[in-house]
Amino acid sequence: xxxxxxxxxxxxxxxxxxxxxxxxxxxxxxxxxxxxxxxxxxxxxxxxxxxxxxxxxxxxxxxxxxxxxxxxxxxxxxxxxxxxxxxxxxxxxxxxxxxxxxxxxxxxxxxxxxxxxxxxxxxxxxxxxxxxxxxxxxxxxxxxxxxxxxxxxxxxxxxxxxxxxxxxxxxxxxxxxxxxxxxxxxxxxxxxxxxxxxxxxxxxxxxxxxxxxxxxxxxxxxxxxxxxxxxxxxxxxxxxxxxxxxxxxxxxxxxxxxxxxxxxxxxxxxxxxxxxxxxxxxxxxxxxxxxxxxxxxxxxxxxxxxxxxxxxxxxxxxxxxxxxxxxx
Amino acid sequence: xxxxxxxxxxxxxxxxxxxxxxxxxxxxxxxxxxxxxxxxxxxxxxxxxxxxxxxxxxxxxxxxxxxxxxxxxxxxxxxxxxxxxxxxxxxxxxxxxxxxxxxxxxxxxxxxxxxxxxxxxxxxxxxxxxxxxxxxxxxxxxxxxxxxxxxxxxxxxxxxxxxxxxxxxxxxxxxxxxxxxxxxxxxxxxxxxxxxxxxxxxxxxxxxxxxxxxxxxxxxxxxxxxxxxxxxxxxxxxxxxxxxxxxxxxxxxxxxxxxxxxxxxxxxxxxxxxxxxxxxxxxxxxxxxxxxxxxxxxxxxxxxxxxxxxxxxxxxxxxxxxxxxxxxxxxxxxxxxxxxxxxxxxxxxxxxxxxxxxxxxxxxxxxxxxxxxxxxxxxxxxxxxxxxxxxxxxxxxxxx
Numbered sequence: 001x002x003x004x005x006x007x008x009x010x011x012x013x014x015x016x017x018x019x020x021x022x023x024x025x026x027x028x029x030x031x032x033x034x035x036x037x038x039x040x041x042x043x044x045x046x047x048x049x050x051x052x053x054x055x056x057x058x059x060x061x062x063x064x065x066x067x068x069x070x071x072x073x074x075x076x077x078x079x080x081x082x083x084x085x086x087x088x089x090x091x092x093x094x095x096x097x098x099x100x101x102x103x104x105x106x107x108x109x110x111x112x113x114x115x116x117x118x119x120x121x122x123x124x125x126x127x128x129x130x131x132x133x134x135x136x137x138x139x140x141x142x143x144x145x146x147x148x149x150x151x152x153x154x155x156x157x158x159x160x161x162x163x164x165x166x167x168x169x170x171x172x173x174x175x176x177x178x179x180x181x182x183x184x185x186x187x188x189x190x191x192x193x194x195x196x197x198x199x200x201x202x203x204x205x206x207x208x209x210x211x212x213x214x215x216x217x218x219x220x221x222x223x224x225x226x227x228x229x230x231x232x233x234x235x236x237x238x239x240x241x242x243x244x245x246x247x248x249x250x251x252x253x254x255x256x257x258x259x260x261x262x263x264x265x266x267x268x269x270x271x272x273x274x275x276x277x278x279x280x281x282x283x284x285x286x287x288x289x290x291x292x293x294x295x296x297x298x299x300x301x302x303x304x305x306x307x308x309x310x311x312x313x314x315x316x317x318x319x320x321x322x323x324x325x326x327x328x
Numbered sequence: 329x330x331x332x333x334x335x336x337x338x339x340x341x342x343x344x345x346x347x348x349x350x351x352x353x354x355x356x357x358x359x360x361x362x363x364x365x366x367x368x369x370x371x372x373x374x375x376x377x378x379x380x381x382x383x384x385x386x387x388x389x390x391x392x393x394x395x396x397x398x399x400x401x402x403x404x405x406x407x408x409x410x411x412x413x414x415x416x417x418x419x420x421x422x423x424x425x426x427x428x429x430x431x432x433x434x435x436x437x438x439x440x441x442x443x444x445x446x447x448x449x450x451x452x453x454x455x456x457x458x459x460x461x462x463x464x465x466x467x468x469x470x471x472x473x474x475x476x477x478x479x480x481x482x483x484x485x486x487x488x489x490x491x492x493x494x495x496x497x498x499x500x501x502x503x504x505x506x507x508x509x510x511x512x513x514x515x516x517x518x519x520x521x522x523x524x525x526x527x528x529x530x531x532x533x534x535x536x537x538x539x540x541x542x543x544x545x546x547x548x549x550x551x552x553x554x555x556x557x558x559x560x561x562x563x564x565x566x567x568x569x570x571x572x573x574x575x576x577x578x579x580x581x582x583x584x585x586x587x588x589x590x591x592x593x594x595x596x597x598x599x600x601x602x603x604x605x606x607x608x609x610x611x612x613x614x615x616x617x618x619x620x621x622x623x624x625x626x627x628x629x630x631x632x633x634x635x636x637x638x639x640x641x642x643x644x645x646x647x648x649x650x651x652x653x654x655x656x657x658x659x660x661x662x663x664x665x666x667x668x669x670x671x672x673x674x675x676x677x678x679x680x681x682x683x684x685x686x687x688x689x690x691x692x693x694x695x696x697x698x699x700x701x702x703x704x705x706x707x708x709x710x711x712x713x714x715x716x717x718x719x720x721x722x723x724x725x726x727x728x
Binding site: 120142205 | 397401402611640669671
């Protein structure tokens with residue numbers, strides 16, 4: 001037992017020492033889905049989309065991201081107030097560290113040495129050193145912070161406050177709030193253009209996306225969503241992701257059970273696509289040929305062909321899927 | 329006794345305490361005042377021991393305090409300060425006096441925490457002044473109908489909304505018939521009347537209506553004994569109209585037939601319930617619980633959302649003049665976030681905040697009304713409570 005633990009420790013140390021240049025596990029093709037009510041991450045095969053493993057995690061796993069070197073998957077376990085680290089080769093939790101009260105979402109600093117975590121219950125952002133698991137500092141923000149994004153150049157941290165209807169812009173060097181930007185109602189999550197010039201934030205209750213200028217921190221536009229046959233109050237945008245070239249944004253519309261395809265430059269909505277119930281999480285695969293949508297209330301993931309915007313199939317996963325991450 | 333005395337002293341001190349958050353000198357302060365009673369029987373701690381499901385856990389000032397704290401970043405962004413003070417008075421006339429004095433000092437937004445009759449009296453006496461009264465604790469239908477006032481906004485749902493939400497649920501379960509037990513208090517009659525009206529509206533049949541009394545007198549046993557009260561022709565569900573709660577808490581499991589109990593016990597239609605866990609609700613419940621040292625209930629939500637609605641109007645109008653702000657606050661454009669999933673706004677015909685209702689047991693929310701399938705031509709939230717066509721409210725001219 002102790003020998004095994006020692007070996008695991010050595011393996012991690014080795015992996016860390018090798019750094020980002022020589023990752024042990026790259027591109028397994030696996031699709032990871034966190035299930036809030038199952039306390040587990042479901043792993044799907046990249047080709048067959050069959051469930052190949054269910055990895056037990058802490059309670060209420062929500063946001064997930066691959067480490068910048070793509071060797072590990074970080075999973076927030078909200079009720080256990082920690083991040084569980086999943087080894088991509090072993091497909092199991094290899095270590096955990098605490099990240100403050102009621103964490104929901106997180107992002108990595110540009111160099112990958114820190115994580116920024118939104119602590120919903122405490123109206124805080126926790127800054128944590130990844131190597132030591134130590135708390136570096138906390139930053140007070142508006143109530144119920146959720147979406148969190150480090151700007152592409154690493155200088156700014158964007159955080160939504162669902163209650164204050166605001167985006168806080170935080171300087172990552174000083175941890176000071178440099179701007180409080182009023183956006184739509186109940187702002188949730190972010191996506192940024194690759195140059196950082198535009199930061200898009202979904203407004204769940206407002207039914208819109210607000211576009212912030214990444215340099216001046218001012219609002220420069222709004223995208224409204226009006227899928228046919230739905231009333232304004234049924235359109236509740238939450239999830240958002242953008243293609244790497246920054247040309248197309250995909251926005252999930254929650255209760256409207258659709259996602260929207262938006263042309264970033266013109267801000268025109270090009271398509272609405274029907275998926276499952278309460279569509280929230282959205283993620284693209286490596287070559288951006290497929291879009292994965294987590295449907296929180298129908299316990300499945302819709303897999304969409306981005307060329308045709310057609311749903312290829314829906315795959316049952318655990319209860320209340322939150323986030324999808326693809327390792328390819 | 330000494331604890332009660334010191335409590336009163338603390339309340340006195342709170343009377344003058346003003347909660348404001350640090351801002352540059354000279355910033356405008358938007359002031360709220362919570363006006364309640366010196367002694368309010370509805371929050372009597374001894375009675376709350378046997379509170380029924382629809383009753384509060386305590387006075388809702390904490391809800392307003394939490395909303396004020398939530399407004400600090402909005403204040404910073406706009407360069408304004410928000411402040412909240414607490415005042416109490418002995419009766420409606422004294423409340424009017426306090427409101428007039430506070431209004432003269434610049435307070436525009438009042439959270440009125442009083443029983444229905446007093447709310448009507450205070451609203452009548454303050455009509456025409458540039459101020460807003462939020463009714464945060466009186467569910468009386470009359471305040472939204474004949475006794476309505478243009479400056480009286482209701483954030484607490486009324487009896488008709490509670491009844492409609494519950495009846496929608498009962499009907500959706502295909503429970504067709506109901507036994508109605510009505511208490512002796514005036515409020516019990518109002519609750520029963522709202523329920524009967526709602527039953528008619530949604531096609532639920534009241535097979536029998538019986539009056540109960542809280543008594544062990546053998547001569548009154550037909551009215552005091554739950555087994556006798558629930559005997560006779562069959563029914564699918566028992567509705568208990570009991571504003572006091574002491575009788576209702578003894579109805580479940582004592583009925584002759586194995587039928588669910590709703591109304592004041594069993595399943596209740598509430599504005600808020602501490603076990604509601606969607607749309608950021610647990611975090612709000614935690615904030616109120618930390619502030620009040622007790623769980624959060626309907627009236628706390630009503631006080632919280634009143635402050636939040638004003639803050640939202642200040643934010644979106646960039647602190648416009650009182651008239652413009654009021655127009656936005658009560659207009660169709662506003663999006664008020666009540667943590668219940670829907671965008672909320674005030675009904676223009678009676679100034680009632682339209683909102684989903686939570687159908688809750690002691691420790692779980694079973695459903696949210698309006699239930700799926702209850703549709704409305706413009707806003708499904710208007711399937712619960714007084715829709716425009718049901719309204720007998722007239723803001724211009726004589727009201728009563």
